[in-house]
Amino acid sequence: MKRTVAGLVTVLVAALGLTACGGGSGGDPLAGNNSGSQSPSDTITIGSANFAESQLLAEIYAAALTKAGVKVSKKLNIGSRETYIPALKDGSIDLIPEYSGTLLQYFDKNATATSADDVFAALPKALPSGLSVLDKSAAEDKDAIVVTKETADKYNAKSLSDLAPHCGDLVLGSAPEFQKRPDGIPGLQKNYNCTFKSFTSLDADGPLTVAALTQGSIQAADMFTTDSTIQKNGWVVLEDPKFNFAAQNVLPLINTSKASDTVKKALNAVSAKLDTKTLTDLNTKLAAPDKPDASKVASDWLASAGL
Amino acid sequence: MTWVFDHLGLLGDLTVTHVYLSVLPVVIGLIIAIPLGWAASRWRPARAILLTVSGLLYTIPSLALIVILPALISTKTLDPINVIITLSVYTIALLVRSIADALSAVPGTVVAAATAIGYRPVRRFVGVEFPLAIPVVVAGLRVAMVSNISLVSVGALIGIAGYGQLFTNGFQLQFVTEIVTGIVATLLLALVADLLLQLIGRLLTPWTRVGR
Amino acid sequence: MNLLTSWLFDPTNWSGSTGVPARLVEHLWYTALALLIAIVIGFPLGALVGHTKRGGFALVGAANVLRALPTVGVLTLVVLLAGIGLVPPIAALTLLAIPPIMAGAYAGIQAVEPVVVDAARGVGMTEREVLFQVEIPNALPLIFGGVRSAALQVVATATIAAYVGLGGLGRYVFDGLALHDYPQMAGGAVLVAVLAVLVELVLTGVQRLVVSPGLRPVRTSGGIQR
Numbered sequence: 001m002k003r004t005v006a007g008l009v010t011v012l013v014a015a016l017g018l019t020a021c022g023g024g025s026g027g028d029p030l031a032g033n034n035s036g037s038q039s040p041s042d043t044i045t046i047g048s049a050n051f052a053e054s055q056l057l058a059e060i061y062a063a064a065l066t067k068a069g070v071k072v073s074k075k076l077n078i079g080s081r082e083t084y085i086p087a088l089k090d091g092s093i094d095l096i097p098e099y100s101g102t103l104l105q106y107f108d109k110n111a112t113a114t115s116a117d118d119v120f121a122a123l124p125k126a127l128p129s130g131l132s133v134l135d136k137s138a139a140e141d142k143d144a145i146v147v148t149k150e151t152a153d154k155y156n157a158k159s160l161s162d163l164a165p166h167c168g169d170l171v172l173g174s175a176p177e178f179q180k181r182p183d184g185i186p187g188l189q190k191n192y193n194c195t196f197k198s199f200t201s202l203d204a205d206g207p208l209t210v211a212a213l214t215q216g217s218i219q220a221a222d223m224f225t226t227d228s229t230i231q232k233n234g235w236v237v238l239e240d241p242k243f244n245f246a247a248q249n250v251l252p253l254i255n256t257s258k259a260s261d262t263v264k265k266a267l268n269a270v271s272a273k274l275d276t277k278t279l280t281d282l283n284t285k286l287a288a289p290d291k292p293d294a295s296k297v298a299s300d301w302l303a304s305a306g307l
Numbered sequence: 308m309t310w311v312f313d314h315l316g317l318l319g320d321l322t323v324t325h326v327y328l329s330v331l332p333v334v335i336g337l338i339i340a341i342p343l344g345w346a347a348s349r350w351r352p353a354r355a356i357l358l359t360v361s362g363l364l365y366t367i368p369s370l371a372l373i374v375i376l377p378a379l380i381s382t383k384t385l386d387p388i389n390v391i392i393t394l395s396v397y398t399i400a401l402l403v404r405s406i407a408d409a410l411s412a413v414p415g416t417v418v419a420a421a422t423a424i425g426y427r428p429v430r431r432f433v434g435v436e437f438p439l440a441i442p443v444v445v446a447g448l449r450v451a452m453v454s455n456i457s458l459v460s461v462g463a464l465i466g467i468a469g470y471g472q473l474f475t476n477g478f479q480l481q482f483v484t485e486i487v488t489g490i491v492a493t494l495l496l497a498l499v500a501d502l503l504l505q506l507i508g509r510l511l512t513p514w515t516r517v518g519r
Numbered sequence: 520m521n522l523l524t525s526w527l528f529d530p531t532n533w534s535g536s537t538g539v540p541a542r543l544v545e546h547l548w549y550t551a552l553a554l555l556i557a558i559v560i561g562f563p564l565g566a567l568v569g570h571t572k573r574g575g576f577a578l579v580g581a582a583n584v585l586r587a588l589p590t591v592g593v594l595t596l597v598v599l600l601a602g603i604g605l606v607p608p609i610a611a612l613t614l615l616a617i618p619p620i621m622a623g624a625y626a627g628i629q630a631v632e633p634v635v636v637d638a639a640r641g642v643g644m645t646e647r648e649v650l651f652q653v654e655i656p657n658a659l660p661l662i663f664g665g666v667r668s669a670a671l672q673v674v675a676t677a678t679i680a681a682y683v684g685l686g687g688l689g690r691y692v693f694d695g696l697a698l699h700d701y702p703q704m705a706g707g708a709v710l711v712a713v714l715a716v717l718v719e720l721v722l723t724g725v726q727r728l729v730v731s732p733g734l735r736p737v738r739t740s741g742g743i744q745r
Binding site: 363371377453460474477486494497 | 701
């Protein structure tokens with residue numbers, strides 16, 4: 001027993017000693033996490049966030065660019081925006097599908113633009129130099145607070161304003177980053193005076209959130225409006241009259257130096273043809289029981305859209 | 308099943324990464340554990356320190372160490388070197404004790420006989436003592452190998468490649484087939500590795516097979 | 520130093536329902552529950568096979584296969600099939616704790632010297648008395664070794680349970696990752712490491728109290744003859 005304690009003390013002291021000399025120099029171990037390999041100058045490296053739709057959009061961009069003769073490599077499923085923006089900044093990825101509203105709020109926490117055009121106009125100024133956005137598509141996938149039909153009926157709630165006085169009785173579930181995002185917990189409190197009883201960290205509109213809402217361990221969830229699960233379960237998307245969630249048009253975020261004319265033309269053509277209904281349909285196809293690859297769903301759609 | 312055949316390329320890539328991340332630490336661990344185990348078998352104070360430290364390092368959960376290492380050695384969290392170091396430490400911690408015990412268990416008479424014939428210490432270690440310890444070492448290696456193969460998958464939760472990606476991706480897409488494929492692949496890999504290690508152990512100890 | 524400790528030394532992280540004490544209790548609760556169920560299932564199986572000396576090969580084989588199962592795979596599979604909540608992750612954790620407990624019980628009991636067991640039967644003890652009053656007490660070191668090994672594995676794996684929405688200390692690791700907050704990630708990892716070491720120390724202490732002194736390995740001053 002004495003020896004074990006002595007050993008424990010030795011290890012702790014050693015560990016503290018190591019941290020003293022190791023911790024200072026490296027900086028943030030999460031920063032530039034993807035710079036294992038820089039994107040080669042003749043290739044566009046496409047990244048995606050850690051949810052299915054982002055992967056689908058990345059595959060669509062990849063297929064369109066390949067068709068246009070551009071060399072493409074993929075680094076999918078990187079993580080949340082907090083994780084992949086540093087990768088864009090340090091050049092490990094060049095292109096990623098984005099959503100105009102949350103992108104704007106990530107770089108400008110005080111942004112007030114909420115309509116599609118206002119948000120798009122405000123983006124160039126907010127983005128750091130070296131990054132730019134291309135044309136926006138009509139397709140929108142917004143965050144929304146979703147409740148079950150029972151909850152909506154119970155509080156006679158059609159919008160967030162209706163639900164606000166009752167938020168304190170409900171548990172909200174979403175991806176961990178929702179706690180800190182401007183349109184997340186802070187935004188709901190600011191715009192609607194809605195403070196939930198507690199928050200459960202789950203995933204970005206993934207299986208955990210869906211299961212939790214179905215089972216009732218959370219009563220409200222932040223989900224994505226193009227997710228067909230909402231309709232399938234008869235859930236209610238609460239309206240957002242105060243525009244807590246700004247317009248979320250899908251658009252490409254790209255490393256300006258890699259945005260050649262060919263690239264711009266190909267991606268803008270995709271954005272022109274992409275609308276919300278198409279995106280929702282593609283998501284449904286992706287979630288089919290036999291789970292087709294996102295790349296296949298992407299190339300099939302490109303073919304049928306004549307791109 | 309068709310999913311597996313359609314994705315053989317992906318499975319191949321993941322297998323290569325997974326094998327690299329689980330086998331390399333075992334090799335590194337073995338190389339480092341042998342001299343440490345020998346020191347522990349020779350000198351009592353060394354034994355005390357080495358065994359308690361390795362016992363404690365073995366106790367620390369691997370995911371915890373993989374996450375903490377970047378702060379200690381200034382790497383990035385996605386750097387595979389974190390997994391390699393963590394699993395090597397784990398392997399060393401596991402092997403030092405078995406090697407120490409195995410070397411201590413070599414009968415004194417055998418050692419004395421070897422010295423009497425004229426074996427110098429190094430030759431004696433390589434030619435007599437260590438070979439007698441091989442069965443125990445191989446047993447330890449098998450445990451370390453199987454554990455490592457399972458642990459590499461844990462790395463996928465913070466973004467590291469390997470079979471673990473089949474689990475995280477399959478989970479996200481709610482795709483049971485992909486997860487099951489990952490489990491089967493991991494089991495197969497563990498089985499193959501285990502059989503190979505047993506084979507190597509048997510090849511290195513011909514005297515255990517003699518006289519049936 | 521700062522990266523590993525800045526989050527830990529921030530007092531706001533130690534209070535409230537998401538604070539360290541609350542998460543610690545959750546983590547211990549999952550561990551204790553899984554261990555308890557694993558003991559209830561694994562110990563009788565191992566003990567029975569060890570006592571009757573039949574089916575040992577199958578038991579060891581089963582334990583090895585269970586041990587080779589990738590924890591993340593089992594966890595995600597069980598959750599996909601059975602939904603989230605407490606039960607599926609606990610089921611996965613229990614599955615991982617069973618092999619060491621079962622193998623420890625089996626190894627311990629079947630290794631009790633046949634002379635001792637014979638003597639017990641000789642003085643007229645029933646099979647049940649032999650098992651409970653002779654074999655199990657003699658097998659305690661190995662049984663305990665199995666429980667300790669299982670406890671360590673479960674404490675470690677309970678960290679991963681946070682990936683499928685559970686609480687516990689792993690919550691800090693995954694939230695930290697999503698929020699790109701390394702100090703939180705590292706804080707969670709350090710807490711898990713310390714907890715594992717503490718659990719090991721406590722169980723070693725319990726073992727020393729429970730196991731009969733007659734079974735402790737004798738420390739000779741012999742050593743190696745060189």
